[in-house]
Amino acid sequence: MEQVDRLMRQAISDDVFPGGVLLVSKGEAVMFFKAYGYADIFSEHVMAVETIFDLASLTKPLATTLAVMKLVSQNKLSLNQQIGSILEPLTRDIKGKICIEHLLCHNSGLPDYRPYYKMLRGLPENQRKDALRRSLAEENLVNSVGKKVLYSDLGFMILCWVIEQISGIRLDRFVREEIYNPLGLEDLFFVDLTSKPREVQFASTEFCPWRKILLNGLVHDDNAYVVGGVDGHAGLFGTAHDIFCLLFFLLSVFHGETAGDLFEKEVVKQFIKKEGRRHRVLGFDTPSLNDSSCGRYFSKESVGHLGFTGTSFWMDLASNMIVILLTNRVHPSRKNNKIKAFRPILHDAIMESV
Numbered sequence: 409m410e411q412v413d414r415l416m417r418q419a420i421s422d423d424v425f426p427g428g429v430l431l432v433s434k435g436e437a438v439m440f441f442k443a444y445g446y447a448d449i450f451s452e453h454v455m456a457v458e459t460i461f462d463l464a465s466l467t468k469p470l471a472t473t474l475a476v477m478k479l480v481s482q483n484k485l486s487l488n489q490q491i492g493s494i495l496e497p498l499t500r501d502i503k504g505k506i507c508i509e510h511l512l513c514h515n516s517g518l519p520d521y522r523p524y525y526k527m528l529r530g531l532p533e534n535q536r537k538d539a540l541r542r543s544l545a546e547e548n549l550v551n552s553v554g555k556k557v558l559y560s561d562l563g564f565m566i567l568c569w570v571i572e573q574i575s576g577i578r579l580d581r582f583v584r585e586e587i588y589n590p591l592g593l594e595d596l597f598f599v600d601l602t603s604k605p606r607e608v609q610f611a612s613t614e615f616c617p618w619r620k621i622l623l624n625g626l627v628h629d630d631n632a633y634v635v636g637g638v639d640g641h642a643g644l645f646g647t648a649h650d651i652f653c654l655l656f657f658l659l660s661v662f663h664g665e666t667a668g669d670l671f672e673k674e675v676v677k678q679f680i681k682k683e684g685r686r687h688r689v690l691g692f693d694t695p696s697l698n699d700s701s702c703g704r705y706f707s708k709e710s711v712g713h714l715g716f717t718g719t720s721f722w723m724d725l726a727s728n729m730i731v732i733l734l735t736n737r738v739h740p741s742r743k744n745n746k747i748k749a750f751r752p753i754l755h756d757a758i759m760e761s762v
Contacts, residue, residue, distance in 0.1 A: 409440045409761050415754055420445040424746040425718055427455035427611060428735035431648040432758055435728045436656060439762065441648070448612040448624065449739065460595060460610045460645050461734040462628050464715030467644035468564050470596070470654060471583045473512060473679065473691025474671075475571045478586050481675050484574055487512075487690070494570050497545040506553055508570070511563040512679075512690040517549035518562045525630040529618075533602075537635045541569055557688070561631070561641040568640025580638045588650075590670060591657055596646040599627060601637040610645070611736040613717050628717050628738065648732045655723050655730050662725060680711050680725065695722075701748075702731070703755035718747055722755065731758055 409432070416430055427445030431438065443455040463470065479485035485508060492504020503518075510516040524543055528536045544566055551558060568579050575582045580598035588596050599605070610625040619633075627633050629642035637643050660666035661676045677683075679690040688694065692711035695702050701714060702722040706729070712722035718737030723730045733754065737747045 409758075411757050412440060412754065412761055413442070415750075415757055416442070416444045419746075419750055419754075422746065423744065424750045425735035425737040425744070426739050427459075428718070428733060429455060429457055429459060429461075429648045430734075430754075431457075431652050431730075431732040432762075433652060433656070433730045434762060438652070440758075447609060447736065448622075450612075450622070453609060455611065456609065457649065458595075458609070458647060459734075460606075460608050460625075460647055461719055461736070462611070462613050462623075462715075462717045463644045463646055463651075463719050463734075464628060464642050464717040465561075466646075466651075466713050466715045466719050466721065467640070467642050469692045469711075469713045470646075470651065471579065471598075471644045472564050472567050472571070472640040474587055474654075475575075475579060475583050476508065476512065476567060476691070477671055477675055477679055478582075479571065479574055480678075481671050485570070487678075491566060491570060494573055495545075495566075497541070501545065502553075503545075503547070503549065506566075508567070509690065510554055511560075511567050511570075513557070513688045514559050514563060515551075515554050515557045515688075516560065516563045516566075517551040517553045517555070518558075518560045518566075519547060519550050520558050520560050520562070522547070522562065523630065525634040528631075528634040533636065540565070540631075540635055544569070564640040565631075566640075568638075571640070578638060579640060580643070587670060588654075591653060593650045593653060595650040596644065596654065598638045598643045599625060599645055601626065601633070611734075612739045613736055614738045614742055615740045622740065648734050651721060651732050651734075652730060655721060655732075659723060659725070659728060659730070663728075681709070699752065701751040701755070703752040703759065705756060705759035716742075720751065729759070729762070731755060 432440040447453045447455045487509040498504040506516045612624040613628045632639045632642040707726040709725040718735035721732045
């Protein structure tokens with residue numbers, strides 16, 4: 409793994425990101441786990457393997473999707489269930505015909521993004537969540553339901569709404585009590601902006617133009633921030649170690665090596681394995697045919713996801729390889745996009761090394 413180490417060091421020198429943590433495993437064996445650079449270039453806090461990262465859109469597979477998986481395992485929700493049967497404001501709306509599977513596969517017909525925060529930040533904090541959901545209920549579809557894939561934050565905001573409606577508790581509490589705590593994962597959590605901050609080292613992200621602060625331990629995503637830090641598309645924070653523990657658990661259940669106390673094996677397979685006519689997995693990404701961020705060597709039986717802040721993971725179901733790359737590439741500005749070219753080079757070097 410000397411070449412991998414050199415690449416990470418070179419990435420710091422080339423300003424691909426100020427700092428990062430890389431974890432590589434095959435099966436249960438962690439082959440490489442190392443931190444590089446700075447968690448904060450202004451305070452010069454050195455990055456450590458225990459550093460907590462804003463995971464951005466890794467929230468979608470590692471929190472929201474797993475919450476849906478749990479509800480399916482509990483027979484409280486089904487993938488073909490229409491959201492109009494759960495969310496009263498959508499009962500008589502065309503969006504009510506969207507199924508849970510559509511939201512997980514990003515083919516619901518919903519728009520990809522809306523800057524709701526610009527409107528919401530002018531409201532009292534205790535009114536923002538309801539206002540957000542009224543806006544979601546009023547959105548027009550941009551595609552027919554089930555016809556076209558368009559990666560959508562809005563779809564996962566609605567999934568959060570569904571989870572909270574069915575469970576009766578907030579998303580962060582649901583995943584903590586039902587998934588993270590049973591697995592002993594203390595370093596995967598949402599940062600509730602109304603509660604006392606944790607005394608841990610966070611990787612700083614952007615100097616936010618409208619919040620006028622350097623974000624450290626505060627969610628980077630604007631829409632998640634204005635509703636208190638907890639939503640289905642963003643808001644999760646965590647370490648590389650706890651992400652590995654969570655992914656390895658899923659991998660073990662998938663292969664039948666761990667008893668499915670939290671999730672049944674068939675439910676896990678239903679989510680992360682392409683089956684039948686479905687060309688996508690549920691809630692996770694898969695390698696693209698050309699220029700995939702996981703490089704050339706991850707098999708078609710791989711799942712993963714990217715996060716805007718510079719985070720990613722890839723898990724190969726065939727080879728049992730897991731690669732977790734957490735960086736603060738948006739620190740201090742999101743204008744740095746060098747990581748896009750770096751990711752496939754790094755993943756190829758890792759696979760060539762093993």
